[in-house]
Amino acid sequence: MVDRANRPSALSAPGASDPEAQVDIVGSGSSSKxxxxLPSGESVEVLLFGATVTSWKSNGGKTENLWLSEKAVLDGSKAVRGGVPVVFPVFGPPPKEGHATSALPQHGFARTSRWEFLGKSTSEGTADSNSIKLDFGLYTKGLSEEARKAWPLDFGLVYSVTLSKDSLQTVVNVRNEGETSFxxxxxxxxxxxxxxxxxIAINGLGAVEYVDKVLxxxxxxxxxxxxxxxxxxDRVYKSIPxxxxxxxxxxxxxxxxxxDNLQDTVLWNPWIEKAKAMADFSPDDAYKQMVCVEVGAVQGWQKLEKGEVFEGGQTIKSLL
Known part of the structure; x- marks a missing residue:
């Protein structure tokens, strides 16, 4: 196992007298979420299909921070349009041939697989009733036959979603559980x-090289x-300092x-024509109400030897 510095910060455990966050599982099958x-009203919703965060409300539950298409498919039949989909093990269209991911669909299989809810947890530290961590897992055995055939490698993913009063932290832990590297x-x-x-203005990407997919x-x-x-x-900003x-x-x-431990960021907005061309993007002019700021490791490839672990993620702070 590979340890890394600057792991995402631990949450505090609630004291015995503090009110606790409420956690509910609703729905069934691929529609389960x-x-x-939190006691103060902030909330997060995570669909087990794709472990997709479909809602995050701050400001006592009054402010929705994530855009979700009115035509987003939430029954497990296709990837969710909106929220926070998890892209793994390939970003965008895979290499045409000669790579382990070449037989996979665009953006891989994590966002179209059913994840397991591993439970809620708190971490060591001082009392804090204003945060809750939810863990989700996806393993080789949980893949569809089609995905397993396309990517016959042994792995484990643990996705931690931490809700606090003014922030949402999402962190993925990737482990190589097989005999060969991937x-x-x-x-x-x-x-x-x-x-x-x-x-809208996006700050913090000045003097950074990017790949412009529109050009x-x-x-x-x-x-x-x-x-x-x-x-x-549609830009991939790389190696951001x-x-x-x-x-x-x-x-x-x-x-x-x-x-956190990620060097790249994708900036995306489909604008008028592409928004209209996507059947699950609704309403057509909703491009005015959303912008994708996507953290990741997408320039080149991360390599894990047997037993090694990679961990990376983000913390989004709502500043209203």
Whole structure:
């Protein structure tokens, strides 16, 4: 097992007299979801299909921070459009041939597999009734026959979703449980809910190289310290030196997205034509109310030898 420095910070255990978060499992089969609610009203919902976070409410439960399409499919028949889908073990279309992921669909199988709810937990430390951690697992035995055939490698994923009053932390732990090494990519495809894309600025990516998929995957360097979205954007910012990417709306801080042990960030908005072309993107003009700031390890490949572990994730802070 490989230990790494700067692991995501531990949560505090609630004291005996503190009110505790409520955790419920609702629905059945592929529609099952886990809902956690803090005593102060903040909540998070995680669909077991894909371990997809479909809702995160802060500000006492009054403010929804994630965008979810009105036509998002939540019955386990396809990946969810919106929320926080988990991309693993390949980002985007896989290599055409000669790679372990070549037979997989775009974005891999994690977002289209049913995960196991491992339970709620707290960590050592001082008393804190204002946070709860939910753990989800996906293992080789839990894959569909099709996915197992396409990627016949032994692995284990543990996905931890931690709800606090003003933040949501999502961390993936990847373990090689087989005899041979494997390579993978990983991304958290976060859809942030905003009021108006024309009033949004993205900060923290200045002087960073990016691959622009709208411009035939050519490489550019971000010259402006503040990015505005005025058309379709699909960029992979790589090897970012600082940890935080900030979303500012109408001149006021809205979100801080803090990467942990991840070097890349994808910025995505489909804009008018692509939004209309996606059957599960609704309403058509909802591109105005969302922006994807997606942390990951997607430039090149992460390699794990037998028994090794990789861990990385994000903390999103709601600044309202």
């Amino acid at each position: 886990v809902i956690a609610t 390579e993978f990519q990983f991304l958290l495809h976060t859809y942030l809910k905003i009021q108006d894309i024309s009033k 035939d995957a050519t490489t550019h360097k971000q010259s402006d310290s503040s990015i505005t979205v005025t058309g379709e954007v 600082q940890d935080t990417t900030s979303v500012v709306e109408d001149g006021k801080p809205r979100f801080d997205v803090v990467r």
